[in-house]
Amino acid sequence: MGHNHNHDVEKLGDSRLIWAIAINMLLTLAQIIGGIVSGSLSLIADALHNFSDAASLVIALVARKIGRKPADYFKSFGYKRAEVIATLINLVTLVIVGIYLIYEALWRLYEPQIIEGWMVVIVASIALVIDIVTAILTYTMSKNSINMRAAFLHNLSDALASVGVIIAGSLILLYEWYWSDTMLTLMIATYVLYQAATLLPKTIHILMEGTPEHIKIDDVIKKMQTVDGVVEIHHIHIWQLDEHRNAIETHVQIKDFNRFQEIKENLKHMLKEQFSITHSTLEFEINHCRDEHC
Numbered sequence: 001m002g003h004n005h006n007h008d009v010e011k012l013g014d015s016r017l018i019w020a021i022a023i024n025m026l027l028t029l030a031q032i033i034g035g036i037v038s039g040s041l042s043l044i045a046d047a048l049h050n051f052s053d054a055a056s057l058v059i060a061l062v063a064r065k066i067g068r069k070p071a072d073y074f075k076s077f078g079y080k081r082a083e084v085i086a087t088l089i090n091l092v093t094l095v096i097v098g099i100y101l102i103y104e105a106l107w108r109l110y111e112p113q114i115i116e117g118w119m120v121v122i123v124a125s126i127a128l129v130i131d132i133v134t135a136i137l138t139y140t141m142s143k144n145s146i147n148m149r150a151a152f153l154h155n156l157s158d159a160l161a162s163v164g165v166i167i168a169g170s171l172i173l174l175y176e177w178y179w180s181d182t183m184l185t186l187m188i189a190t191y192v193l194y195q196a197a198t199l200l201p202k203t204i205h206i207l208m209e210g211t212p213e214h215i216k217i218d219d220v221i222k223k224m225q226t227v228d229g230v231v232e233i234h235h236i237h238i239w240q241l242d243e244h245r246n247a248i249e250t251h252v253q254i255k256d257f258n259r260f261q262e263i264k265e266n267l268k269h270m271l272k273e274q275f276s277i278t279h280s281t282l283e284f285e286i287n288h289c290r291d292e293h294c
Contacts, residue, residue, distance in 0.1 A: 016137040017061045020155075024054035027130045034123035050127065052097060053154045056090045057138070060151040063087075067147075067242075080242035083147035087203045090150035094196040097157065101189035105182045121173070124165035131159035146206075146243050150199060157192045164188050209239040212246050215275055220248070227270060229254050229263045238277070247279035253286070260284050 031047030063086030071078040138152040164184040171177040202213070211217060221233045236250035248271060254263055264282055271277040 020134045020137045021057045056154040087147045087150045098189045098192040105185035121169040128162035160188045211238045246277045249281040251283045
Protein backbone atom coordinates (compact mmCIF):
# COMPACT_ATOMS: atom_id res chain seq x y z
CA MET A 1 0.00 0.00 0.00
CA GLY A 2 2.81 2.42 0.96
CA HIS A 3 4.73 1.64 -2.21
CA ASN A 4 1.66 2.34 -4.37
CA HIS A 5 1.08 5.63 -2.52
CA ASN A 6 4.69 6.76 -3.14
CA HIS A 7 4.39 5.74 -6.78
CA ASP A 8 1.20 7.81 -7.16
CA VAL A 9 2.87 10.82 -5.51
CA GLU A 10 5.86 10.52 -7.86
CA LYS A 11 3.57 10.29 -10.91
CA LEU A 12 1.70 13.39 -9.71
CA GLY A 13 5.02 15.21 -9.29
CA ASP A 14 6.09 14.24 -12.81
CA SER A 15 2.77 15.47 -14.21
CA ARG A 16 3.22 18.82 -12.46
CA LEU A 17 6.70 19.14 -13.94
CA ILE A 18 5.47 18.33 -17.45
CA TRP A 19 2.74 21.00 -17.13
CA ALA A 20 5.31 23.49 -15.82
CA ILE A 21 7.63 22.76 -18.76
CA ALA A 22 4.78 23.15 -21.28
CA ILE A 23 3.54 26.51 -19.97
CA ASN A 24 7.11 27.84 -19.72
CA MET A 25 7.78 26.94 -23.34
CA LEU A 26 4.55 28.70 -24.38
CA LEU A 27 5.58 31.72 -22.30
CA THR A 28 8.98 31.79 -24.00
CA LEU A 29 7.30 31.83 -27.41
CA ALA A 30 4.91 34.62 -26.32
CA GLN A 31 7.77 36.73 -24.97
CA ILE A 32 9.77 36.37 -28.18
CA ILE A 33 6.76 37.41 -30.27
CA GLY A 34 6.06 40.32 -27.89
CA GLY A 35 9.71 41.39 -28.04
CA ILE A 36 9.74 41.34 -31.84
CA VAL A 37 6.46 43.27 -32.13
CA SER A 38 7.47 45.91 -29.55
CA GLY A 39 11.11 46.04 -30.63
CA SER A 40 12.25 45.31 -27.07
CA LEU A 41 15.54 43.43 -26.79
CA SER A 42 15.12 43.23 -23.01
CA LEU A 43 11.91 41.22 -23.40
CA ILE A 44 13.62 38.82 -25.81
CA ALA A 45 16.47 38.48 -23.30
CA ASP A 46 13.89 37.67 -20.61
CA ALA A 47 12.41 35.05 -22.98
CA LEU A 48 15.82 33.38 -23.21
CA HIS A 49 16.05 33.48 -19.40
CA ASN A 50 12.63 31.83 -19.23
CA PHE A 51 13.80 29.19 -21.71
CA SER A 52 16.64 28.36 -19.30
CA ASP A 53 13.98 27.81 -16.61
CA ALA A 54 12.16 25.34 -18.87
CA ALA A 55 15.48 23.59 -19.49
CA SER A 56 16.12 23.38 -15.75
CA LEU A 57 12.72 21.72 -15.28
CA VAL A 58 13.53 19.21 -18.03
CA ILE A 59 16.82 18.39 -16.28
CA ALA A 60 15.00 17.98 -12.95
CA LEU A 61 12.35 15.72 -14.53
CA VAL A 62 14.92 13.48 -16.26
CA ALA A 63 16.93 13.24 -13.02
CA ARG A 64 13.81 12.21 -11.05
CA LYS A 65 13.10 9.43 -13.54
CA ILE A 66 16.72 8.21 -13.52
CA GLY A 67 16.86 8.41 -9.72
CA ARG A 68 13.95 5.96 -9.40
CA LYS A 69 15.81 3.20 -11.22
CA PRO A 70 16.65 0.30 -8.87
CA ALA A 71 20.22 -0.60 -7.98
CA ASP A 72 22.00 -2.98 -10.36
CA TYR A 73 25.49 -4.40 -10.89
CA PHE A 74 26.51 -1.24 -12.76
CA LYS A 75 25.28 1.15 -10.03
CA SER A 76 25.17 -0.94 -6.86
CA PHE A 77 24.03 2.00 -4.69
CA GLY A 78 21.29 2.92 -7.15
CA TYR A 79 20.79 6.01 -9.33
CA LYS A 80 19.47 8.48 -6.75
CA ARG A 81 22.54 10.72 -7.07
CA ALA A 82 21.36 11.67 -10.55
CA GLU A 83 19.19 14.24 -8.77
CA VAL A 84 22.22 15.69 -6.96
CA ILE A 85 24.07 15.99 -10.28
CA ALA A 86 21.02 17.70 -11.80
CA THR A 87 21.03 20.09 -8.84
CA LEU A 88 24.66 21.00 -9.50
CA ILE A 89 23.94 21.66 -13.20
CA ASN A 90 20.94 23.87 -12.41
CA LEU A 91 22.75 25.81 -9.67
CA VAL A 92 25.72 26.51 -11.95
CA THR A 93 23.38 27.82 -14.65
CA LEU A 94 21.64 29.91 -11.96
CA VAL A 95 25.00 31.48 -11.07
CA ILE A 96 25.61 32.20 -14.76
CA VAL A 97 22.17 33.85 -15.00
CA GLY A 98 22.94 35.96 -11.91
CA ILE A 99 26.28 37.11 -13.32
CA TYR A 100 24.63 37.86 -16.67
CA LEU A 101 21.97 40.01 -14.94
CA ILE A 102 24.71 42.00 -13.19
CA TYR A 103 26.50 42.46 -16.51
CA GLU A 104 23.28 43.67 -18.16
CA ALA A 105 22.54 46.06 -15.29
CA LEU A 106 26.00 47.62 -15.35
CA TRP A 107 25.92 47.89 -19.15
CA ARG A 108 22.66 49.85 -18.95
CA LEU A 109 24.44 52.49 -16.87
CA TYR A 110 26.31 53.37 -20.05
CA GLU A 111 23.51 52.65 -22.52
CA PRO A 112 20.10 53.21 -20.88
CA GLN A 113 17.29 51.33 -22.61
CA ILE A 114 13.76 52.68 -22.84
CA ILE A 115 11.04 50.06 -22.58
CA GLU A 116 8.93 50.73 -25.64
CA GLY A 117 5.24 50.85 -24.85
CA TRP A 118 2.90 49.12 -22.47
CA MET A 119 3.11 45.84 -24.43
CA VAL A 120 6.31 44.96 -22.59
CA VAL A 121 4.65 45.54 -19.21
CA ILE A 122 1.56 43.54 -20.26
CA VAL A 123 3.65 40.59 -21.49
CA ALA A 124 5.76 40.76 -18.33
CA SER A 125 2.56 40.66 -16.24
CA ILE A 126 1.41 37.53 -18.06
CA ALA A 127 4.88 36.07 -17.55
CA LEU A 128 4.67 36.83 -13.83
CA VAL A 129 1.38 34.93 -13.48
CA ILE A 130 2.83 31.91 -15.28
CA ASP A 131 6.08 32.12 -13.28
CA ILE A 132 4.10 32.16 -10.02
CA VAL A 133 2.05 29.12 -11.10
CA THR A 134 5.23 27.27 -12.08
CA ALA A 135 6.95 28.24 -8.83
CA ILE A 136 3.97 26.91 -6.84
CA LEU A 137 4.09 23.62 -8.76
CA THR A 138 7.81 23.17 -8.05
CA TYR A 139 7.71 24.53 -4.48
CA THR A 140 5.39 21.75 -3.32
CA MET A 141 8.07 19.25 -4.39
CA SER A 142 11.10 21.25 -3.21
CA LYS A 143 10.73 20.66 0.54
CA ASN A 144 12.27 17.18 0.45
CA SER A 145 14.35 17.37 -2.72
CA ILE A 146 17.47 19.44 -3.35
CA ASN A 147 16.95 18.75 -7.06
CA MET A 148 13.49 20.36 -7.05
CA ARG A 149 14.76 23.17 -4.81
CA ALA A 150 17.24 24.19 -7.51
CA ALA A 151 14.48 24.07 -10.16
CA PHE A 152 12.24 26.15 -7.88
CA LEU A 153 14.98 28.78 -7.49
CA HIS A 154 15.15 29.06 -11.30
CA ASN A 155 11.41 29.75 -11.43
CA LEU A 156 11.56 32.14 -8.49
CA SER A 157 14.38 34.12 -10.11
CA ASP A 158 12.34 34.42 -13.30
CA ALA A 159 9.28 35.57 -11.35
CA LEU A 160 11.42 38.24 -9.67
CA ALA A 161 12.78 39.27 -13.07
CA SER A 162 9.19 39.70 -14.33
CA VAL A 163 8.36 41.81 -11.26
CA GLY A 164 11.43 43.90 -12.01
CA VAL A 165 10.36 44.44 -15.62
CA ILE A 166 6.86 45.50 -14.52
CA ILE A 167 8.04 47.89 -11.79
CA ALA A 168 10.91 49.34 -13.79
CA GLY A 169 8.77 49.60 -16.93
CA SER A 170 6.02 51.43 -15.06
CA LEU A 171 8.47 53.84 -13.38
CA ILE A 172 10.18 54.58 -16.68
CA LEU A 173 6.92 55.13 -18.55
CA LEU A 174 5.41 57.30 -15.81
CA TYR A 175 8.41 59.18 -14.41
CA GLU A 176 11.32 58.36 -16.78
CA TRP A 177 13.29 56.84 -13.88
CA TYR A 178 15.69 54.86 -16.04
CA TRP A 179 17.93 54.08 -13.07
CA SER A 180 15.15 51.95 -11.51
CA ASP A 181 15.72 49.21 -14.12
CA THR A 182 19.40 48.94 -13.17
CA MET A 183 18.71 49.00 -9.43
CA LEU A 184 16.03 46.30 -9.56
CA THR A 185 18.15 44.10 -11.85
CA LEU A 186 21.08 44.30 -9.42
CA MET A 187 18.79 43.43 -6.50
CA ILE A 188 17.39 40.40 -8.34
CA ALA A 189 20.87 39.24 -9.40
CA THR A 190 22.13 39.52 -5.80
CA TYR A 191 19.22 37.43 -4.55
CA VAL A 192 19.74 34.78 -7.24
CA LEU A 193 23.46 34.48 -6.46
CA TYR A 194 22.77 34.34 -2.71
CA GLN A 195 20.27 31.50 -3.11
CA ALA A 196 22.63 29.56 -5.38
CA ALA A 197 25.50 30.08 -2.92
CA THR A 198 23.46 28.57 -0.07
CA LEU A 199 22.71 25.35 -1.98
CA LEU A 200 25.97 24.84 -3.91
CA PRO A 201 28.15 23.87 -0.89
CA LYS A 202 25.60 21.27 0.26
CA THR A 203 25.36 19.80 -3.25
CA ILE A 204 29.14 19.58 -3.67
CA HIS A 205 29.44 18.15 -0.13
CA ILE A 206 27.19 15.22 -1.09
CA LEU A 207 29.07 14.57 -4.34
CA MET A 208 32.38 14.66 -2.43
CA GLU A 209 30.99 11.99 -0.06
CA GLY A 210 31.24 14.31 2.93
CA THR A 211 29.93 13.51 6.39
CA PRO A 212 26.27 14.60 6.77
CA GLU A 213 26.06 18.08 8.29
CA HIS A 214 23.93 16.99 11.24
CA ILE A 215 26.27 14.12 12.22
CA LYS A 216 29.51 14.50 14.19
CA ILE A 217 31.85 11.53 13.89
CA ASP A 218 33.02 11.87 17.51
CA ASP A 219 29.41 11.60 18.70
CA VAL A 220 28.88 8.46 16.62
CA ILE A 221 32.05 6.86 18.00
CA LYS A 222 31.10 7.65 21.61
CA LYS A 223 27.59 6.31 21.15
CA MET A 224 28.78 3.11 19.45
CA GLN A 225 31.28 2.49 22.25
CA THR A 226 28.46 2.58 24.82
CA VAL A 227 26.88 -0.51 23.24
CA ASP A 228 27.47 -3.51 25.48
CA GLY A 229 30.38 -5.65 24.27
CA VAL A 230 32.06 -2.94 22.16
CA VAL A 231 35.64 -2.06 23.16
CA GLU A 232 36.71 0.45 20.51
CA ILE A 233 35.64 2.02 17.21
CA HIS A 234 38.27 3.03 14.64
CA HIS A 235 38.85 3.41 10.89
CA ILE A 236 35.42 5.10 10.58
CA HIS A 237 33.92 6.67 7.44
CA ILE A 238 30.47 8.30 7.26
CA TRP A 239 29.04 9.73 4.05
CA GLN A 240 25.81 10.48 2.19
CA LEU A 241 24.71 8.07 -0.53
CA ASP A 242 22.24 10.74 -1.62
CA GLU A 243 20.22 13.54 -0.04
CA HIS A 244 18.24 11.21 2.28
CA ARG A 245 20.43 8.12 2.83
CA ASN A 246 23.50 8.01 5.08
CA ALA A 247 26.12 5.26 5.22
CA ILE A 248 28.89 4.18 7.58
CA GLU A 249 31.91 1.90 7.30
CA THR A 250 33.99 1.18 10.40
CA HIS A 251 36.04 -1.35 12.36
CA VAL A 252 34.53 -2.54 15.65
CA GLN A 253 36.62 -4.15 18.39
CA ILE A 254 34.64 -6.46 20.65
CA LYS A 255 35.41 -8.57 23.72
CA ASP A 256 33.58 -11.79 22.86
CA PHE A 257 33.29 -12.91 19.25
CA ASN A 258 30.51 -15.31 20.20
CA ARG A 259 28.29 -12.24 20.76
CA PHE A 260 29.17 -10.64 17.44
CA GLN A 261 25.68 -11.13 15.88
CA GLU A 262 23.93 -9.61 18.90
CA ILE A 263 26.36 -6.65 19.02
CA LYS A 264 25.99 -6.06 15.28
CA GLU A 265 22.18 -5.92 15.48
CA ASN A 266 22.32 -3.52 18.45
CA LEU A 267 24.78 -1.24 16.64
CA LYS A 268 22.77 -1.17 13.41
CA HIS A 269 19.56 -0.41 15.32
CA MET A 270 21.21 2.41 17.28
CA LEU A 271 22.82 3.95 14.15
CA LYS A 272 19.47 3.95 12.33
CA GLU A 273 17.41 5.32 15.22
CA GLN A 274 19.79 8.01 16.51
CA PHE A 275 21.78 9.08 13.42
CA SER A 276 19.51 8.06 10.48
CA ILE A 277 22.30 5.83 9.12
CA THR A 278 20.50 3.15 7.11
CA HIS A 279 23.47 1.54 5.36
CA SER A 280 26.18 0.22 7.71
CA THR A 281 29.20 -1.94 6.99
CA LEU A 282 30.81 -3.13 10.24
CA GLU A 283 34.07 -5.08 10.35
CA PHE A 284 34.50 -6.87 13.69
CA GLU A 285 37.81 -7.56 15.46
CA ILE A 286 38.77 -9.19 18.76
CA ASN A 287 40.07 -6.48 21.12
CA HIS A 288 43.58 -8.00 21.51
CA CYS A 289 44.15 -7.85 17.76
CA ARG A 290 45.27 -4.47 16.38
CA ASP A 291 46.47 -5.70 12.98
CA GLU A 292 44.24 -4.94 9.99
CA HIS A 293 44.76 -8.48 8.66
CA CYS A 294 43.94 -10.22 11.92
